[in-house]
Amino acid sequence: MSKQYVIIGGGVSAVHAAKAIRDQDQAATILLFTEEYSLPYNRIKLSKDLYSDLGSEKVLIKKQKFYHDNQINVRTNIKIEKIDTDHQTIVTASKEQVTYDKLLICTGATNRKLPVEGVNLSGVYSIRNMQEANDCKAYLQDKKHVVVIGGGVQGLETACSFYKADKMVSMIELDSHLMSRQLDEKTSLLMKKKVEDAGIHLYLNIGINSILGNEQVEAVQLQDGRIIPCDAVVYSIGIIPNTEIVEGTKINTNRGIIVNDYLETSEKHVFAAGDVSEWNGKVEGLWGRAMDQGKIAGINMAGTPTPYEPTIPVTIFNAFDLSLFSIGMVNENQYDKSIACESSNECYTRVFIKNNKMVGVISLEGVAASTPYLSAIKQGVSLEGINLEQCSISDLMKEVKDRLKNC
Ligand SMILES: Cc1cc2nc3c(=O)[nH]c(=O)nc-3n(C[C@H](O)[C@H](O)[C@H](O)COP(=O)(O)OP(=O)(O)OC[C@H]3O[C@@H](n4cnc5c(N)ncnc54)[C@H](O)[C@@H]3O)c2cc1C
Structure with a gap:
């Protein structure tokens, strides 16, 4: 009898896992559940090309034809609420039960919430998905001044997108350098110069005290008391893996869902890959790694056991x-x-x-x-x-x- 493979999540790791499963097992049923409305898309574009047409097919990781040709059944707009490893079933938000022979959890991550007063005011955004990107753009349509918090790749690309959309941008970074994980002092200083030459007000080596406003954002207060008036705040300060789906199961977690070299969790027949997983004590949070992990998990679910070996991290930056x-x-x-x-x-x-x-x-x-x-x-x-x-x-x-x- 043909096997049923179930994948929870619709990001890059899920797509590459589904393809790897299909390559190993032509007869299998492959079900991919995503809570988002869209087919899996290139999440990186939400910062790099924020002001492009995000609804365009070009943003998709694979077009509809790919799923059709590979007989991958993508079920959008369905949140999975529960996993029952004893009975090998998952349960959707509408209480539909689906059985699995092998299960892959690819639920990704959520942006870490800025731990300051005012973070819930309207006009404060942290962009992780298409909906948040569109909401943020709509809010800013008739507004001018955005404060971007976080001077990593994502923050800088977001700032550049706002700059290109003719917004006035200020940027705040806790570290003394921009993109400190990827750059040395020399290139970071050059980046700083380019950002400032573009007219962006840069505040380095300082955090924020609070976001001010009544219902809507009106300003950001820095830790030294300075106040930056603004219409919106967009922050990206790290991620938290979406592990809540395994609460109540015997699947081991730490920061993420713990996986071994074969990307298996502590429960039989259950694998995890991408930003939700913790391999070798690390949550990677990188596109290329999520893609590779998805592929290896898919191979291991349906084919010959293959250990995951992380690829070399590559950051390409084109902005400012x-x-x-x-x-x-x-x-x-x-x-x-x-x-x-x-x-x-x-x-x-x-x-x-x-x-x-x-x-x-x-x-x-x-x-x-x-x-x-x-x-x-x-x-x-x-x-x-x-x-x-x-x-x-x-x-x-x-x-x-x-x-x-x-x-
Ligand atoms: C704006 C932005 C820019 C980025 N830029 C870079 C970059 O330049 N370089 C880089 O390496 N990385 C970058 N990243 C990180 C990169 O996008 C992630 O590492 C990658 O997308 C992780 O893929 P994933 O498949 O693990 O999860 P995700 O892409 O997070 O996908 C998980 C999916 O699962 C869905 N889901 C979650 N829970 C459930 C549930 N219970 N039921 C159904 N569906 C569920 C989510 O809604 C989501 O669609 C960026 C991220 C963002 C947000």
């Missing part, structure tokens, strides 16, 4: 007249050596080396230049025999490309 990439480990405290090359302020590349291997790179060379760096990091090309003390980055990459050919 800056095109940069940051790949792999770029933490100032974790490398043995770094080589930087700059012919001008805006031509900068820095590679990070550990144990004679390239482990990370930050570069303003433009996305197209990222491929050899990524290959060298992925494949762990040895830099033995290269005089790293005197080598320029172009010499280094010439040699690395030769070595890659022999890999």
